[in-house]
Amino acid sequence: MRKRTTIQDIAEKAGYSKAAVSFAFNDPAKISKEAGERIRKVAKELGYIPDPMARNFSRGRHMALGFLLPQMLQESLRNPYTQSVMRGIGEVCQEHGYMLTLIPPIHASISEAVKNATVDGLITYGLTIDGKIRDILRMRRMPVVSIDGESDDEIHSVAIDDEEAAALQLRKVLELGHRRIAVISLPGDAYEPSCIARRRMKGYEKALAEFGLSSDAVIIREAPATYRSGREAAAAILSESMPTCFVTMSDAVALGVVDELKSRGLRAGDDISVIGFDGIEDDSFQGAGLSTIVQNGEEKGMRSAGILFAMIDGSDVPLTTLIPYSYREGRTLKEMKG
Amino acid sequence: MRKRTTIQDIAEKAGYSKAAVSFAFNDPAKISKEAGERIRKVAKELGYIPDPMARNFSRGRHMALGFLLPQMLQESLRNPYTQSVMRGIGEVCQEHGYMLTLIPPIHASISEAVKNATVDGLITYGLTIDGKIRDILRMRRMPVVSIDGESDDEIHSVAIDDEEAAALQLRKVLELGHRRIAVISLPGDAYEPSCIARRRMKGYEKALAEFGLSSDAVIIREAPATYRSGREAAAAILSESMPTCFVTMSDAVALGVVDELKSRGLRAGDDISVIGFDGIEDDSFQGAGLSTIVQNGEEKGMRSAGILFAMIDGSDVPLTTLIPYSYREGRTLKEMKG
């Protein structure tokens, strides 16, 4: 079996130099029309396509952005909100003719993955960037944008004002008269956006204070941002007490709560209120009519990618970007009865 | 600002050759323990990490598999079944220490994307590989696995036996006495797995024949594999006739149908039956209790990736791989009433 056809082969067959062949593909204006045509004709005959890796190597560009996944790929791809973020990133990548590379931990090591990633920039989501990873990023001079990460004086971040958004969320609940409230927070381990949970808890405390309540007034429980753990958390809470409202930090969890209530003959909204967070757009979820705090995942993705391209470009970009959020009224949060 | 630290810098500072430095990282056994330690120490001091692209270039490997997306990334990432396929691919990639690169069309051109993809192999899903793309793949000697593609004497494929699976699906419906049947098929345009639709239609005809019916007995309508178009298709069909059962080619569509029925005060299963196809596992869908034909998307992804790695390895692999499927009983397909 013959080796791949290279630029050299074309140059020889066409009777020109390698440079001429390169120009024929990249900058036809630099050679005569005649030469360009002859070279492209020969290239077509011999089935020559410039090797993309060699090309990228000499240009010093990868033509790909990386999306760094803290968890196993299988887990990350189950979260609808993560998916919306990915769509946003993907959209901007497409505009720039870039690919989007998903980077899972290599041998369970994120830093190993970051060492080997062949991308021009990285976007991380809900990931604590520790010192080791930081060092690697610095050594590789790799631009990074962190979505929903801790505020930081070195790493660019895109997020909403989680504290204020959470305060708004709880305020809606308190305004409707709810006082027996169960909060389902996010887990605090290193692979989850623990900081988010903390920022939001501060917002809850703020809202509680406004109503003259202390944080002891609410039951708090942690659960990963999935439908299943939402159900489990609701079941656990209901076995011990009977709140009038569930406040969750993700729609996936809220949907789990709604279904858990349903399985017990309780209607979300009418019997017990539920409020979510994220504003998942997926059509099939709309049936639930979830009341929630909306943050646009696609926009987060798009802004992050935009910032990354600017950084790759060498532009200066503000360190922190805040995205708007809002309350979306649904059918699962209603005035407390009796 | 200094340039990136290179292998050369380390070699000089450590007083060894580039080769020695390379060995220190990749094959420490080839040099003395002493040399290895010294070199690694210097490397750490200077903050040296072998450049992954240069490394891949000289090794002739990309350490990434590509997932070729026929549609805009935003669309592809909305389909739950596509997501499950991606998860399967991702899992195998992780085992091999590979990244997974999503490849959208460049400037709306798939062939352009295939030309430039920096990956060791490609997986396509529901994509017709035309002659132009074929040529590029051949020129680049790029291994490919097509999921749900047409059977082909050149391109490896992974799929279920769609004809038989569809026959099974319709048989279930016919056995329960349904005779006024509406089929919602998949669109036949080039970006969709048109061939699937055709293969399955053959299966339907087969099942109909077994019951002494001709294909005129069913209403047929095409709709893309999304929740929204499922609703629309159901609405359109119901405005003209009143079938006793909807047979769909995807669960997303079936869920749309179920909700459209609900919005008209009809209960799926009790009033009108609905059967899906795919067997989406997403927890939040389970509430629907959809009767459906299950095909394991993750397994499709895993098998495809496995085959691709074997091909990259130079192994011989059978051209066609069939995955099992089965009927899953739910609450939306019931015996036809009086």
Next chain:
DNA sequence: CTGTTAGCGCGTTCAA
């Protein structure tokens, strides 16, 4: 203006 030469980018790997 057209086309060529030569060197670069950075690690890997074989022969010595």
Next chain:
DNA sequence: TTGAACGCGCTAACAG
């Protein structure tokens, strides 16, 4: 343990 070739295309500098 190392020198030197290699992979492949790009591009600055230069000659006709």
